[in-house]
Amino acid sequence: MSSMGAxxxxxxxxxxxxxxxxxxxxxxxxxxxVAVFAFFxxxxxxxxxxxxxxxxxxSTVSAQFVIIAVGACMLMIAGEFDxxxxxxxxxxxxxIAIISVTLGWPVWVAILLTFVLCIAIGALNGxxxxxxxxxxxxxxxxxxxxxxxxxxxFPQLIERRTIxxxxxxxxxxxxLAPVFGGKVGGFFFDWLASMDMIAVFERGTRAGEPIVxxxxxxxxxxxxxxxxxxxxxxxxxxxxxxxxxxxxxxAARYVGVPVNRVKIQMFMFTAFCACVFATCQVMEFGSxxxxxxxxxxxxxxxxxxxxxxxxxxxxxxxxxxxLGALIFGVVQQGxxxxxxxxxxxxxxxxxxxxxAVILNTYIRRIITGER
Amino acid sequence: MxxxxxxxxxxxxxxxxxxxxxxxxxxxxxxxxxxxxxxxxSWWNTIKNGLALAGEQMDVTVEYRNPPTGDLAxxxxxxxxxxxxxxxxxxxxxxxxxxxSGPIRAAVDSGIDVIIxxxxxxxxxxxxxxxxxxxxxxxxxxxxxxxxxAGDGVGxxxxxxHYISSPSSTxxxxxxxxxxxxxxxxxxxxxxxDPSEIQNRVMAYLNANPDTDAVLTLGPTxxxxxxxxxxxxxxxxxxxxGTFDLGGDIVQAIRDGIIQWxxxxxxxxxAYLPVIVLTNYHRFGVLPGNNINSxxxxxxxxxxxxxxxxxxxxx
Numbered sequence: 001m002s003s004m005g006a007x008x009x010x011x012x013x014x015x016x017x018x019x020x021x022x023x024x025x026x027x028x029x030x031x032x033x034v035a036v037f038a039f040f041x042x043x044x045x046x047x048x049x050x051x052x053x054x055x056x057x058x059s060t061v062s063a064q065f066v067i068i069a070v071g072a073c074m075l076m077i078a079g080e081f082d083x084x085x086x087x088x089x090x091x092x093x094x095x096i097a098i099i100s101v102t103l104g105w106p107v108w109v110a111i112l113l114t115f116v117l118c119i120a121i122g123a124l125n126g127x128x129x130x131x132x133x134x135x136x137x138x139x140x141x142x143x144x145x146x147x148x149x150x151x152x153x154f155p156q157l158i159e160r161r162t163i164x165x166x167x168x169x170x171x172x173x174x175x176l177a178p179v180f181g182g183k184v185g186g187f188f189f190d191w192l193a194s195m196d197m198i199a200v201f202e203r204g205t206r207a208g209e210p211i212v213x214x215x216x217x218x219x220x221x222x223x224x225x226x227x228x229x230x231x232x233x234x235x236x237x238x239x240x241x242x243x244x245x246x247x248x249x250x251a252a253r254y255v256g257v258p259v260n261r262v263k264i265q266m267f268m269f270t271a272f273c274a275c276v277f278a279t280c281q282v283m284e285f286g287s288x289x290x291x292x293x294x295x296x297x298x299x300x301x302x303x304x305x306x307x308x309x310x311x312x313x314x315x316x317x318x319x320x321x322x323l324g325a326l327i328f329g330v331v332q333q334g335x336x337x338x339x340x341x342x343x344x345x346x347x348x349x350x351x352x353x354x355x356a357v358i359l360n361t362y363i364r365r366i367i368t369g370e371r
Numbered sequence: 372m373x374x375x376x377x378x379x380x381x382x383x384x385x386x387x388x389x390x391x392x393x394x395x396x397x398x399x400x401x402x403x404x405x406x407x408x409x410x411x412x413s414w415w416n417t418i419k420n421g422l423a424l425a426g427e428q429m430d431v432t433v434e435y436r437n438p439p440t441g442d443l444a445x446x447x448x449x450x451x452x453x454x455x456x457x458x459x460x461x462x463x464x465x466x467x468x469x470x471x472s473g474p475i476r477a478a479v480d481s482g483i484d485v486i487i488x489x490x491x492x493x494x495x496x497x498x499x500x501x502x503x504x505x506x507x508x509x510x511x512x513x514x515x516x517x518x519x520x521a522g523d524g525v526g527x528x529x530x531x532x533h534y535i536s537s538p539s540s541t542x543x544x545x546x547x548x549x550x551x552x553x554x555x556x557x558x559x560x561x562x563x564x565d566p567s568e569i570q571n572r573v574m575a576y577l578n579a580n581p582d583t584d585a586v587l588t589l590g591p592t593x594x595x596x597x598x599x600x601x602x603x604x605x606x607x608x609x610x611x612x613g614t615f616d617l618g619g620d621i622v623q624a625i626r627d628g629i630i631q632w633x634x635x636x637x638x639x640x641x642a643y644l645p646v647i648v649l650t651n652y653h654r655f656g657v658l659p660g661n662n663i664n665s666x667x668x669x670x671x672x673x674x675x676x677x678x679x680x681x682x683x684x685x686x
Contacts, residue, residue, distance in 0.1 A: 053455035053481075061448055163443075165469035204480035204500060211481050281444050287469035294440040333452055336436065343410065346439070 023366055025308030025316050028359055029323035032306065032352075036327050040334040049337035052189075052198040052212040062329025063222035064277060066322045068296055069303035070225045071273030073321035074233065076304055078266040079246030079313030080129060080136040082122075084143035085274045085300055089293025091147040092118050092278035094155060097164040097288035100171070107167070108176035115275050121147070122271025126264030144297065152290040168286030180221075180276070181283025183214025218280040222322075225273065230318040242266065247314030302349065303328050306356045308363075327352070400431040400460075400653055402646055403453040407466035407490065409441030413683065414638065420684055421639040422462075425646035433646060434458075443467050447474045454478035460649040462642070465491025465499075475499050484652065486645040489638070493662045502658065505644050507636035507666035509539040510546040515667050516613055516634055517550015520585055523631070525551060525611050528585040529576055530559040533569060533593035540589055543615060547587055558583075562593055569596040574604060585611035591618035598624050617670060617686070622679060625672055635678075636666035639685050 040049060048054045068085055075082055092114050099110035125143055129136045155164050171177035192198045193210035201207050233239040244252035245259045252259050277296075282288050307324030309316025331352070335345050404422050408415040419435050426433030436453065438445035443466055451474045453461050461478055465471055465487050472495075479485050479500040487496040488505045496504035520528070528551065530544035541559070548555035560576055562569040573596070577583055586601070588594040594614040601607040607629045614621055615634045624630040644663055652658045670678050678686050 048456040051455065053451070057448065057452045057455050163467055163469075165467070168469070199481065201477075201480040202482040204476070206480055211477065285444055285447060285470040285473075287467060289443055289467065289470075291441055292444055294442055333448075336434075336449075336452055337456055339434070 019366070023363055025363075026320040026323065027308070028356065029307045029320045029327065032327050032356075033323050036330050036334070040330065040338065044334055044337040044339075047337040047339075049334060052192070052210075054337065056212050056215075058330050058333040059219055060216055061333050062326045063216075063219040064280075065299060065303050065325035065328050066222035066226060067218070067273050067277045067280075068300040069307070069321040069325040070222075070229045070318055071270035072297075072300035073304045073307065073309055073316055073318055074229055074242060075266040075270045076301070076309050076311070077233070077246045077313060077316045078242045078263050079249065080126075080263055080266065081140060081301070082125065082267060082270045083137065083140040083297045084121075084125065084147055085270060086293040086296035086298075087144045087147035087151065088118060088121070088271055088274035089278045089281070089296055090151040090288075090290060091121075092275045093282045093288035093292050094151045094164065094290065096279060096282050097167055098154060098158065101164055101166045102158055107171045107174040111176050111180070111279055114279070115272070118271045118275040119268045122268040123264055125271070126267030129267070130260040130263055148290075155288075155290060162290040163287055164289075165287035167282055167288070171283060171286075177283050178217070180217055180279040182217050184217065184220065186214040189213050216280075216284070218284070221276055221280060225276070226318055226322045233318055238262075243314055245313075299328065302353050305360065306352060308356075308360060310360055311357075324356075400429075400650055401434070401458040402426075402431060402460045402462060402649055403434045403436060403456070403458045404462040404488075404642060404645075405446060405449050405453060405464070406435070406437045407441065407443060407446050407464050408437050410437065410439050412441070416683060417638045417685060418642040421642035422646060424685075425643045429646060429650040431646065431650050443470045447471055450474040450478060454481060454483055458483060459653055460484040460486065460645075462486045462488055462645040462649070464489045465495055468495055472499055475501070484649060486649065488641040488645060488665075496662070502652070503648070504662040505641050505648075505665055508662075508664060509542040511664065512615070512634055512636070512667040513543040513546025513548075514550040515546075516587070516632075516669075517547040517552075519550075519632070519669065520547070520611065520613060521551045523611060525585040527553065527580075527583055528558055528587055528611075529573070529580070529583050530555075531562050531569065531573055531586065531588045531593040531597055532559050533562045533564055533589060535561040543589055544587065564592060566596040566599075569593055570600045570603075573597050573600040577604060577606065577610075583610070585613065588612075588614040590614070590616040591621060594618070594624075594630070595620045598629060601629065617678070617682075622670075622675065622682070625670065626675055628672065631671065633670045634667040635670050635686065637668045637686075638665070640665035 049058070072082065072085065095114040095117060096110045099105050099113055100107045121143070125140055128134070128139050152162060155162055171181065189198065189210045189212055193200050199211050201209055201211060233242060241257045241262045244257045245262045249259045278293070281292065303324035304316065304321045305311065305324070306327055307317065307320030307322070309321060331348060332345055335348065406415055406418060422433050422435055436449050438449060447470050450461065450463060450471065454474070454477060461483055463475060463485065468491070475485060476499055485499070485501040486503055486505060487499070487501045491504065493504040493508065528547065530547065532540050532544060534540045544559045545555055548558065560572055562572050586597060588597050595618070598607070598620060601610060601612065612630045613632050614630055617633050617635055621630060621633050625633060644665070648659060
C-alpha cells in the first residue's frame, strides 16, 4: 500500500505492519499491562484493590517506580547503567533531613542544595565513566557503597541515630515542600465523598472526611517526568543523540554527536530522578532513614527491561518503562489483595523478568538480522 | 508471543493464589500483621508461626506482611494497602512513629481495629487510637530483672549498653538499677558495637571496679563479647550475669552456668495474643482492660531444653 503515492521512497525497505508493531519496544509492556489488570480484576476485583483507597495505593507505588524508571530508561538507552540509584535515594533523603532539621536551615534551601549535590554526584559518576572508559556497572556499584556508607555514617556521627525525624514540623508553611509532599484535587474528592461515591472516615478527628483526599504530588511528578522524557526522546535532536550514543558510540562521534556530554547529562538526569523520589518520600513521611531506597536500582532496571529497553543500549521507550513500572507496582500490591503469600512476589518478579529479557533478545535479533 | 508467556506466568500465580485463599475462612474474620523486619531477619519467624497457630486455633484468616528490604517507607504503603483491603483488624509494629503514625491513624479512623506490637510504647499506642499494646515495656522488664537480682543478693552491677542511642536500651539499665534499689550512676557503659572493643571495655571496667556483683548485657551483641571477657578474666561462673534476649552463645552460656538468666520478650505471644484478643473482641465484644506484657520471660538452666528444642520455631 505504502509503495503507492508521491511520499513513497524507493530507498526505504518495505516492512510489514505486523513486523513494525512487533519491534516497537512498548508492545510487550502494553500486552503485559492488559494481562496483569485482567488477572487482578478476576482474582482480586472485590478485595478493595479497585476502590479509591486501593487504586491510590498501587498508583502511588507504581508512580515511585515510574520516577526512577524514567531516569534509568534514558540512561540505559544512552548505553549506561546506574546502580547507585537506591543509595542516592537514601543519601538525598538524609541530606534533606540533616540540612533542615539538624542545621535548622529552611526546608526549601535543604531541598535545592540536595538537588545540586545529587546532580553533581550524578555528573561525577558520568565523568568517571566517560574519562576512564570503565563499565558504568562497576563505577556506579562503587557509588552504591560510598553513598550508602555516608548515609549511615553522617546521621550517626551528628545525631547518634540512623533515622532523623521532625522534617514535617520544619516543612510546615514552606513554599517548596508542598511541590513534593502535597496533594492536589482535594475538592474533587470532597465532592465524590459528598456524592457517596468514595468511603469516608468513620471515626476520629477526621470523621466524615474522605479517606482519599487528593492525588499525591508523587503521581504528578511521575506523569510529568514521563511526558517530558518521552517528548525529549522521540521529538528532539537531543533524543536522537541519546539513541545514537547508546547504539554505537563511535559511529555517533563520527557524525558529530557529543557522546560524552550526552552520557554525563543522562547520569545527571538519573540522579535528578532519584532525588525527586527521595524528596517526595521525605516530605510525605517527615523522616529520613539510612535504609531507605535499598535495592531500588534493581527495581528501576527491572521496570525498564520489562518495558522493552535493551540492556545493550540504543533501544527502548519511556512509555514502555513507565508501563513496566506500572506492571511492577500493580503486581507487587495486587498479589496482596489476591491473598498470595508475599514471598512469592519475588518468584513472580524473577519469572516476568526472565520472560521479558528473552523476548527482548528475540526482538533484537529481528532488528539486527543476526541469527 | 509475549502475551502467551505472560499468561503462563500469571496463571501460575493464580493457581497459588487460589490455594492460599482456601485456607481458613470459617467465621470470616481477617487479620493482617505488618512487621518492619526484612525478609532476612530470622527472629521474626517465631512471629509468623505464632500468627499462623492463632489463626488456625481461632478459625480466622491471618496474613503476614513485611517490607522485603526492611524499608520503613515501604511498610507505610503496606499498612495503607492493608487498610484498603478492609480487614477486621491490623496488628502492626511501630518502628518509626514519624513514618507510620499517619497510615496507622488513617486505618483506625476508617474503622479498623489496630493493635501495636513489639516496637513502640503503650503511650504511643494510646495516642494513635490503637486498642492496646502487646510487647515488652523495657523499663518494667529491667525492673523485674533488678528485683530478681536483688533477691539473689546483688548490690552493684555493670550495664553493658551497646546501643546507647536508643532510649529503650537506657530504660532497660535504669529499670534494673531501680529494681535493685541502687543509683544507676556510671554503672552503665557505652560499649559501642565492635566485639573486641566491647570485650576490652568490660575488662577495663571490671578491673577498675573489682567489687562489682553483677553484669547485665542487652542482647547477643554485648553478651557474646562479655562472655569472652569473663572467661579471660577467670570470672565466668563467679560473677552474677544476666542478659536481655536470647541467642546461640547465650543459650550455651546459660547451660554452662556462666549466665544465670536470659530475658526473653517472647515474640510468639506478640503475634499470638493479638489475634486471640481481636477475634474475641469481634465475636463477643470482650476486651482485656489493659496492655499486655509479652515479657519479660526468664530463661534459666531449668527450662533450657524446651527453649533449645523450640528455638527459632516458637521461642
